[in-house]
Amino acid sequence: MRHAPPAILTHNVSVAFDGKPAVSGISASFPDCAINAIVGPSGCGKSSFLSALNRLNESVPGCKVDGNIELFGAALGRFAPNREELRRTVAMIFQRPVPFPLSIRRNMEIPITEHYGRNRQETAGRCEAALKSVGLWGEVENRLDMPATQLSGGQQQRLCLARALALEPRILLLDEPTSALDPMAAGLIEELLRELKSQMSLVLVTHNLAQARRLADTVTFFWMKDGHGYVAESGPADTLFNTPREDVSRAYFAGHIG
Amino acid sequence: MRHAPPAILTHNVSVAFDGKPAVSGISASFPDCAINAIVGPSGCGKSSFLSALNRLNESVPGCKVDGNIELFGAALGRFAPNREELRRTVAMIFQRPVPFPLSIRRNMEIPITEHYGRNRQETAGRCEAALKSVGLWGEVENRLDMPATQLSGGQQQRLCLARALALEPRILLLDEPTSALDPMAAGLIEELLRELKSQMSLVLVTHNLAQARRLADTVTFFWMKDGHGYVAESGPADTLFNTPREDVSRAYFAGHIG
């Protein structure tokens, strides 16, 4: 009897900018229905690696991704027939919330109609469901036509989450999603992520070790050597935090370096 | 026999933007010849408070600072006769290095000639001494006329430090000075800060608890209540990290919140 394939399986992935590698030789496996944290110091290529998973750095000039990526057991190309489909299925949330400078409603509607066609009722339904799932519905229900940029930082980030969730992704990539938010707002997002992991695979890049301790099921620890990042150690969260094998992980998790 | 006054003493300082307080009631004391860390989650007003110490937020429209600030026992106004003198004496380093888009040499020279007049030899001397003190001289000695923006992130941050140190400040404010740098570059800066504390008082805002543990002599912990920041606890680093008094500090330093 075989296990279900992991949500994400990478083999020897490297990302280079203008020929200069930012990360290289990344082989990692992220299970479904789990929060997979990526931790490590600045500049070690966490964001670059994350963007490779939904081919978002393809539009960065001079950026080249090598290696194999499989999603749910299928090569990236077979998993999603085209880039748009891939982006819908593998959603991405950034450090700073990026609401479009439009109304809250338009922020939600534009991606929904793009992927599911123009159907007024279905769109409204999806929009409401997604906003409810991030706990924003009650707060904005009566002012959907107000500019999204007038929301607080935490609300904006939740709106961005809702915007992505409305497309029903199977994988959610998060690049330090709470590091620009105040602790209450960050707490709300953390709670949300815990709820979401029953439905999808989450990959969470974070600087905040405490956050990783609180949330992560698996941890992948990036470190730098020769000017580019690599995976120094990875595995279940417990193992990494309590009994890391490598010297560098031990020093990092004990707070001596990084 | 009286002790020397602390480098910085604030009493009931608050900073508000457009009437909305970002931090309030900050009373703190930072000794000379020490690294004083300010830690706390995002948005709790650490940067706002730091800018108040050299009146940098005076030029932000709508920003109002209240309360008393004393430097080396003298009220801010008496300590430095004017704003420019104050900025020279109380230097500030930002999260992202801000080299001016000019040559390395010009970056160093402009502030020196502004404060000490145009004296070719003295300027060159100060420039060299400052670059040496941050360990950059050997790396750039032969290419002082290359654009500063072509340096690596770590080198840029050290250039910014040198630029400030050339003015011989007595207090150095640092707002997450390593959070955008890779671990090697960050390590160099940390070492530098340790050296500098024999000559001046450093105030270091950091998100990185491990960094605070490694460097800090005193720690001031900011937390949020009612939408604005306040000092939840402060004192010697040992005390805060090992035996915090307040519940919130205990939870924060144990990694349960923030």
Added chain:
Amino acid sequence: MTGVETQNRLAALAIWSAGLLILGAFTLIVGDIFWRGFSGFELGFLTEDPADAGRAGGIRSVLAATALILLVCLAVTLPIGLLTGIFLADYTAGGGRFAPLVRRSLDTLAGVPSIVFGLFGNAVFAHLLGLRISILTGGLTLAIMVLPFFIRSAEESLRSLPVSFSQAAEALGLSRLTFYGKIALPAALPGLMAGLVLGLGRALAETAALIFTSGYVTRLPESLLDSGRTLSIHILDLALNVPGGAENAYRTALVLIVLLFAINGALMALTRLSPSYREYR
């Protein structure tokens, strides 16, 4: 160094003086037009056609021709200008080595004397394409003249948008069409409008390019293939060729400036209606 404070004060003085000087020049020039244009201004000036070579009557037909020419100009400038602006602002759209060439061409075109555009429009649109001396020919010629300005300002306003918008749109799997149509252009609206105002201003002020293309006729135009004169040509003709035409020249200039204010105000009001506005002052 307390000299620094003095320096700051001197700098502020110089900067303020420059601002005041500009405002002064503006007041002088526009004030002069208002002063002279208002004396003896009657509403009939707007509803009657010119008579006695423009000395008598009003400017109804001239206003109509001006409006039509501007519409033709806009109909060409807006789509081509926006597309080319996107082309220049967005490297992935193909810019690469080609964009600097287009940009340089535009800068050169911006400096070609308008009389050359006039001769070109006359040769190509009026005669080669058989559009005659007409509102259509004039509008097309104006469009070529205004495009360099509009494109550069469209490029600038698109370029000033944060890249995170484009990144977020890509991450949501939006097409470029959706991104530009529904997000970037609405967000860049204030800048685009400012560019449009500048472009329209230039179009309204143009004479040399129009003498040969839209013409001189003061009859009320019945179709886009009729010739018609614009406000600026009317002013020029009254000032240069019609003895005793100065009064009506100033009145026409007054109308033109009020029109400019109105267009400016209307476009800004439109901009303010968009939810993108608050973000970008």
Added chain:
Amino acid sequence: MTGVETQNRLAALAIWSAGLLILGAFTLIVGDIFWRGFSGFELGFLTEDPADAGRAGGIRSVLAATALILLVCLAVTLPIGLLTGIFLADYTAGGGRFAPLVRRSLDTLAGVPSIVFGLFGNAVFAHLLGLRISILTGGLTLAIMVLPFFIRSAEESLRSLPVSFSQAAEALGLSRLTFYGKIALPAALPGLMAGLVLGLGRALAETAALIFTSGYVTRLPESLLDSGRTLSIHILDLALNVPGGAENAYRTALVLIVLLFAINGALMALTRLSPSYREYR
């Protein structure tokens, strides 16, 4: 939705077409001038003064007058333009409620027909200030016309600098004079140069404003108080008033365009020398 890919391809097609269209129009217009201007072009055209109403001889004196007028225009535009640009870009400089007023005035001025500037310059500079119809009067009038464009583009390029520069300068206790003079203006150089190129282009292309201010004289100017005609006026005059003047009109247009290219190239080369260049493509 594979429609998205199709949409992307359609968008790319439209955007590229627009770029090509602009390049095509440019080639047509500038090519036409080159084609006609080159036939029978001799170097003597640049070193002789016009003869026989411009039909014979060259354009030496016209070139000289043009250069002088541009210099006067620059000498006024640069300082005032930069100061006002700073005024508008920098709220602490005093902008506040006053800046929008100045900005609106500039937009309006940009749309005032140039003939009005001509009449204004004639009344104020030539007669009221007693500068006569002269190169000085022409240059000053041009400066007023070009300022709105230059200021707006100076404002834009200053505004596009990261605020962190200004913040860092303040943290180092630099005066505003130092900040603008040594840091911001050098950093904004590429944008400023682009604005200057546009402004100079407009100045070179202007006719209506100069007819009443710098005049028609084709003698080699001996002082700034002499009258002198610019290349554009020469072209206009040859095209409109001198039977058989078309050939030399095209030759003059050719010279003007080559001049524009040269100015553009020179300013860009200057920009590339500055260390700020690499940061801001």
Added chain:
Amino acid sequence: NSSSEDIEKARLSLTGSSTIAPLALEIAKRYEAQNEGLRIDVETGGSSRGMADARRGLADIGMVSRRLKAEESDLTAHLLARDGVGIIVHSSNPIEAITGAEVTSIYKRETRNWQALGGPDADIILVHKAEGRSTLEVFLDHFKLDNPSITPDVIVGDNEQGIKTVAANPAGIGYVSIGTAEVAIENGAAIKLIKLDGIEASTATVADGSFPMARELNLVTYGEIPENAASFIAFAQSADVNDLIKGQSFVPPRR
């Protein structure tokens, strides 16, 4: 379809001198009012363009603000009106009359001060027209002057510009269209027309032929004249338009 052809047929186009254009426009309006269905488009672009467009068939009728030269005899001129060119000085100048010889001597820079003519002690400021202007040709022709020998203080392009320049220079002298000058004086411009060789410079003396320095305003055609154009020219040359000609400050020719 045939109706659109009819419209094509019933179109008449004029182009050329910007001096004549306002007058032609008024005449065309009146003629259109009398001939339902006919459209006359008056365009401008200068005398030389008028001739060029007439030759190339781009316009039915050209407008030329001077007598045709010998080498332009391929075109047929139809005299529309006359325009006198008068000498003007500043209104504060006591000089009331001038002779041809004095004008020649002033423009040759032999006479340099108004005192020589009994005026104030002030250096004469010479205002001259740009080359290619028909007023200039009339002036040079009348005084048998050679243009390159003249070194004026100011060169102007149009009549309005000449008037503005003299009005601003108390020591100025210039020559402009008499009709235009009369209107300007009526509107308070600080200039005056002075007698030339004892003859009053006014539209009246131009009309009766006694004022010697004048130019022709012509309509020109090339080759066979279409019927439409011929009847318009006939109308434009009839006494029916005298009021319009006078209205534009020109002088109707003796018919």
